[in-house]
Amino acid sequence: xxxxxxxxxxxxxxxxxxxxxxxxxxxxxxxxxxxxxxxxxxxxxxxxxxxxxxxxxxxxxxxxxxxxxxxxxxxxxxxxxxxxxxxxxxxxxxxxxxxxxxxxxxxxxxxxxxxxxxxxxxxxxxxxxxxxxxxxxxxxxxxxxxxxxxxxxxxxxxxxxxxxxxxxxxxxxxxxxxxxxxxxxxxxxxxxxxxxxxxxxxxxxxxxxxxxxxxxxxxxxxxxxxxxxxxxxxxxxxxxxxxxxxxxxxxxxxxxxxxxxxxxxxxxxxxxxxxxxxxxxxxxxxx
Amino acid sequence: xxxxxxxxxxxxxxxxxxxxxxxxxxxxxxxxxxxxxxxxxxxxxxxxxxxxxxxxxxxxxxxxxxxxxxxxxxxxxxxxxxxxxxxxxxxxxxxxxxxxxxxxxxxxxxxxxxxxxxxxxxxxxxxxxxxxxxxxxxxxxxxxxxxxxxxxxxxxxxxxxxxxxxxxxxxxxxxxxxxxxxxxxxxxxxxxxxxxxxxxxxxxxxxxxxxxxxxxxxxxxxxxxxxxxxxxxxxxxxxxxxxxxxxxxxxxxxxxx
Numbered sequence: 001x002x003x004x005x006x007x008x009x010x011x012x013x014x015x016x017x018x019x020x021x022x023x024x025x026x027x028x029x030x031x032x033x034x035x036x037x038x039x040x041x042x043x044x045x046x047x048x049x050x051x052x053x054x055x056x057x058x059x060x061x062x063x064x065x066x067x068x069x070x071x072x073x074x075x076x077x078x079x080x081x082x083x084x085x086x087x088x089x090x091x092x093x094x095x096x097x098x099x100x101x102x103x104x105x106x107x108x109x110x111x112x113x114x115x116x117x118x119x120x121x122x123x124x125x126x127x128x129x130x131x132x133x134x135x136x137x138x139x140x141x142x143x144x145x146x147x148x149x150x151x152x153x154x155x156x157x158x159x160x161x162x163x164x165x166x167x168x169x170x171x172x173x174x175x176x177x178x179x180x181x182x183x184x185x186x187x188x189x190x191x192x193x194x195x196x197x198x199x200x201x202x203x204x205x206x207x208x209x210x211x212x213x214x215x216x217x218x219x220x221x222x223x224x225x226x227x228x229x230x231x232x233x234x235x236x237x238x239x240x241x242x243x244x245x246x247x248x249x250x251x252x253x254x255x256x257x258x259x260x261x262x263x264x265x266x267x268x269x270x271x272x273x274x275x276x277x278x279x280x281x282x283x284x285x286x287x
Numbered sequence: 288x289x290x291x292x293x294x295x296x297x298x299x300x301x302x303x304x305x306x307x308x309x310x311x312x313x314x315x316x317x318x319x320x321x322x323x324x325x326x327x328x329x330x331x332x333x334x335x336x337x338x339x340x341x342x343x344x345x346x347x348x349x350x351x352x353x354x355x356x357x358x359x360x361x362x363x364x365x366x367x368x369x370x371x372x373x374x375x376x377x378x379x380x381x382x383x384x385x386x387x388x389x390x391x392x393x394x395x396x397x398x399x400x401x402x403x404x405x406x407x408x409x410x411x412x413x414x415x416x417x418x419x420x421x422x423x424x425x426x427x428x429x430x431x432x433x434x435x436x437x438x439x440x441x442x443x444x445x446x447x448x449x450x451x452x453x454x455x456x457x458x459x460x461x462x463x464x465x466x467x468x469x470x471x472x473x474x475x476x477x478x479x480x481x482x483x484x485x486x487x488x489x490x491x492x493x494x495x496x497x498x499x500x501x502x503x504x505x506x507x508x509x510x511x512x513x514x515x516x517x518x519x520x521x522x523x524x525x526x527x528x529x530x531x532x533x534x535x536x537x538x539x540x541x542x543x544x
Contacts, residue, residue: 012303013303014296014299014300014301014302014303015296017294017299017303017308017312018293018294018295018296018299021293021294021312022293022294024291024328025291025292025293028291028328028330028331029290029291036348036351037351038350038351039350039351039352039353039354040351040353041351041352041353041356042352042353042356043353043355043356043357043406043544045356058357058409058543058544059409059410059543062410062500062502064499064500066457066458067457068384068457069384069385070384070385070386137498139459139461139496139497139498141460141461141462143386143462217464218439218461218462218463218464218493219493220461220493220494220495220496220497222416222496222497222498224498269384269386269457270384270386270457270458270459270460270461270462272458272459272499274498274499274500276410276412276500276543278543
């Protein structure tokens with residue numbers, strides 16, 4: 001339907017203005033969300049979010065760090081722990097420095113921190129306004145086993161083992177909640193991956209049916225996981241302080257390696273840890 | 288969209304005032320700060336508000352959003368053999384991070400893409416994953432230069448608007464291990480006799496995954512390249528015998544607006 005406009009020569013009054021305005025608003029106000037057609041919303045309609053993210057950006061923050069020098073894993077994971085809340089590489093919501101257990105219990109002192117991303121002032125707050133998620137990933141290369149005294153020589157892989165990786169998110173509660181907890185360490189369950197150092201110690205050889213081999217590990221390890229504070233109570237506010245990538249080593253033949261041994265330990269190279277944080281507004285994007 | 292209220296006579300005060308009409312009816316995009324939507328015809332200029340969502344759950348149906356509104360990506364996967372020979376890749380090496388790295392690098396034809404990104408992303412993600420089946424010897428022959436030495440292949444993920452093909456660093460880097468054990472050179476059994484050449488061990492073939500990200504400060508709108516370059520070091524007297532086969536893999540890019 002057309003909108004009535006003043007005719008040529010007609011004197012414009014305040015009444016004709018309001019009539020025109022009402023005529024237009026009647027059409028506009030009848031456009032409901034159901035009237036949005038397929039593909040009618042585009043990037044030009046994105047605006048600032050409720051948390052003040054830059055115009056048209058859904059990325060709250062991102063960072064990537066790389067291991068500059070190779071690292072020998074000094075820590076050795078001990079025997080499998082069968083406790084309900086602390087078994088093996090399991091974790092729960094207990095707190096490392098709370099004196100009631102540890103998130104990764106038997107390995108907390110033996111895991112080597114490979115990389116740390118300091119997070120600055122990234123604050124998570126549970127509200128009905130926004131959802132925030134951290135997507136964290138890493139890539140790593142297991143170069144070889146150490147020989148005696150961590151020398152660079154390759155060692156026979158008869159004592160093949162496993163390397164474990166875990167992503168740890170450290171956060172501080174700054175508001176809400178209860179108790180005096182100031183630091184919490186969350187091992188992201190999906191991040192704890194074990195890589196069996198698959199390394200056949202027999203090769204087909206030109207002169208022998210098979211023979212021992214040396215070295216040649218060079219495993220590629222990658223994983224991606226998501227961290228979301230959906231379990232927090234409303235009003236809780238946490239500041240993410242650090243994201244860490246830790247690793248530890250265990251052997252398939254326990255008798256071959258003592259906890260104090262320095263040989264057989266894997267050398268870690270070319271490791272990169274990164275995160276990016278996305279915000280999704282539960283309330284509409286603002287105009 | 289919000290409901291545009293009527294333009295009451297009280298607002299006009301019985302006058303035809305251009306300024307009042309303009310601000311109250313036609314154009315007033317920011318009447319109460321960022322949290323208050325305009326209640327003028329400026330609404331027609333777009334912008335999402337609560338009223339653009341279905342009221343029940345404040346969601347908008349996915350099909351109403353154009354593809355590429357929030358992100359744009361590219362994925363190329365393949366399941367066919369891609370061959371490279373050490374002869375193609377063999378070149379100079381240098382030490383980076385305490386590790387031998389090939390400095391003259393060749394682009395892996397299947398793990399390479401150039402994607403047009405029509406906007407400056409706030410973050411761009413990229414990566415690859417592939418199975419590599421390669422030949423590389425561990426030489427234990429007792430001969431000078433061929434005793435306790437290793438052949439290798441290395442992979443470097445490069446990304447950017449115009450990355451340098453010969454870039455090498457400890458970042459986005461992966462080396463592939465030696466795959467065969469060679470003990471005889473010109474002995475009773477010659478290693479370079481095809482009948483007796485050592486076979487690569489499948490246990491040393493690797494599935495490699497690498498990814499990375501660049502923030503908007505490091506990327507411009509336009510073509511974005513992500514690719515894997517390959518280098519090799521082979522001590523074989525016939526380096527055509529050392530090859531890299533990639534039977535399956537993929538490379539991907541995802542740009543977030």
